[in-house]
Structure formats: C-alpha cells, structure tokens
C-alpha cells in the first residue's frame with residue numbers, strides 16, 4: 419500500500435517513524451509527503467526515505483493508494499475531496515472538519531461516487547463502539563465529554579493558575595472555539611447524537627500533566643462512563659499520544675477480514 423501524508427508535524431512524524439523506519443504497517447509505506455515548509459518537510463523526507471512535494475497536484479499524482487491527513491481542519495477542508503476525487507482512500511486526523519454539515523455531506527457523496535473509503539480514527543478517546551451499539555435502535559439518550567488539560571495544552575488559557583472551566587456547551591460550538599483540542603468531541607458526535615446534542619465541558623487545570631477525557635452516555639443499554647488519561651505527544655502538548663496511535667491502528671486494521679468491535 420502506497421501512502422501519502424499531508425502534514426509533517428507530531429502525528430505525521432510519528433507515522434513516518436512507525437511505518438517507514440520501524441516497519442509497523444505490513445505491506446505499507448509512506449512514499450510521498452505534502453507540507454508547507456520545505457526546510458522541515460524535506461528534512462523528514464530525507465530522514466524517512468520518502469519524497470517531498472510542494473505542489474499538491476504532483477503529490478496526488480504520485481501513484482498513491484491512500485492519503486493520511488495530519489495537518490489542520492483548514493487543510494482537511496481544502497484537500498479532502500480532492501483526495502477522494504483522485505480515487506484514493508482518505509484517513510482524517512482533523513475530524514473537526516466533519517462538524518461542517520455541508521462538507522460532511524460532500525465527503526459522503528464524493529466517496530460513494532468514486533468508490534473510496536474515508537476513515538475517521540477514534541483519536542484521543544474511546545467508547546465509540548458502545549455509542550454505535552447503543553444507537554442501533556435509536557435509544558441513545560445523552561452523550562457528554564469532559565476534557566481536562568494543562569493550560570499550556572489550551573492555547574487560549576495560558577495564564578490560568580487554578581482549575582477553571584473554560585467552556586461548556588455543544589460539540590458544534592466547542593470545535594469552532596477550540597479547533598486544535600476538540601476533534602474528539604466531533605468523532606464522539608459522529609458515533610452518537612450529532613454535534614448539537616453532544617455536550618462538552620473543558621477544564622484548564624494547572625495541577626495535571628495529562629490530557630484526560632471523560633465520556634459519559636445514557637440510553638436503553640444502561641450507562642457508559644469511560645475516562646482516558648493520555649500522555650501528551652512530546653512536541654505538541656495539545657495532542658495526545660493515543661491520537662497518533664489510533665491513526666496507525668486504523669491503517670493496521672483496515673484490510674483485516676475479521677473485524678473486532
């Protein structure tokens with residue numbers, strides 16, 4: 419499987435190391451990367467034996483089977499449909515882009531037209547399997563996420579010196595205000611009740627070093643309560659290491675014939 423990568427930051431470099439250096443994706447290799455900053459992307463291309471493209475068209479034409487987006491919501495919006503129209507599967511990290519209903523609808527249409535797949539990894543959270551089962555008979559009643567991060571992981575809250583609730587509202591509002599921290603709320607919305615009905619609480623807490631997410635849900639199945647306490651990525655405290663692992667796991671599982679969960 420020939421993979422292309424958009425974005426050469428934390429998740430991008432994690433994938434380059436895991437796949438191209440450590441061989442953790444059987445039969446797969448990142449052969450092309452697309453980035454904005456030539457100096458860092460060219461260095462990574464050299465380090466991990468791949469080709470760097472500055473021109474998106476040439477990147478897409480480099481005989482790829484699948485493209486992984488690990489950049490930003492804006493980049494996902496700009497390039498997502500082009501990838502699918504080019505006949506390639508797509509893995510999105512910046513899942514917040516799917517909070518835009520018109521864009522999400524377009525992604526569904528284009529992927530059907532071109533017979534390609536879009537993968538939305540569970541990212542920095544879990545419990546999506548429970549929500550999907552719980553709503554099989556439309557009997558999922560409520561879903562919430564409480565995110566607690568150190569202030570330095572929340573760029574808008576750098577001067578906070580005691581535990582502070584910095585946001586309470588819907589997932590739809592949360593992703594607009596915190597596009598680098600609330601992708602989790604949108605994947606949760608997609609698995610459950612949608613971004614208007616999924617409720618979010620964000621806490622900046624100077625006492626913690628981990629990024630924790632508490633998922634709670636109720637329905638005819640009973641109750642869900644799941645908390646992950648994530649170590650941050652070394653170079654980007656906003657991003658949890660689990661988010662990078664989940665992109666790799668999505669790639670490792672995509673062609674399995676026996677599906678778990």
Ligand SMILES: NC(=O)C1=CN([C@@H]2O[C@H](COP(=O)(O)OP(=O)(O)OC[C@H]3O[C@@H](n4cnc5c(N)ncnc54)[C@H](OP(=O)(O)O)[C@@H]3O)[C@@H](O)[C@H]2O)C=CC1
Pocket residue numbers: 424425426427428429430452453454455488489490491492493511512513539540541542543597598599601602605651654656657658661
């Ligand atoms: N689903 C989930 O649970 C999670 C999702 N995420 C999301 O995943 C994405 C990647 O995260 P992470 O790797 O930590 O982020 P980083 O900020 O470490 O890296 C992002 C990279 O994307 C590049 N980039 C930005 N815009 C473009 C563009 N238009 N074209 C090409 N490259 C671009 C940046 O380059 P430059 O240096 O030029 O800006 C940078 O190299 C983010 O959107 C993040 O919010 C993160 C955590 C959890």
Ligand SMILES: O=C([O-])CC(=O)C(=O)O
Pocket residue numbers: 541542597598599600601602603629648656657658659661
């Ligand atoms: O990595 C995390 O803990 C969550 C995050 O930033 C996001 O969902 O955007």
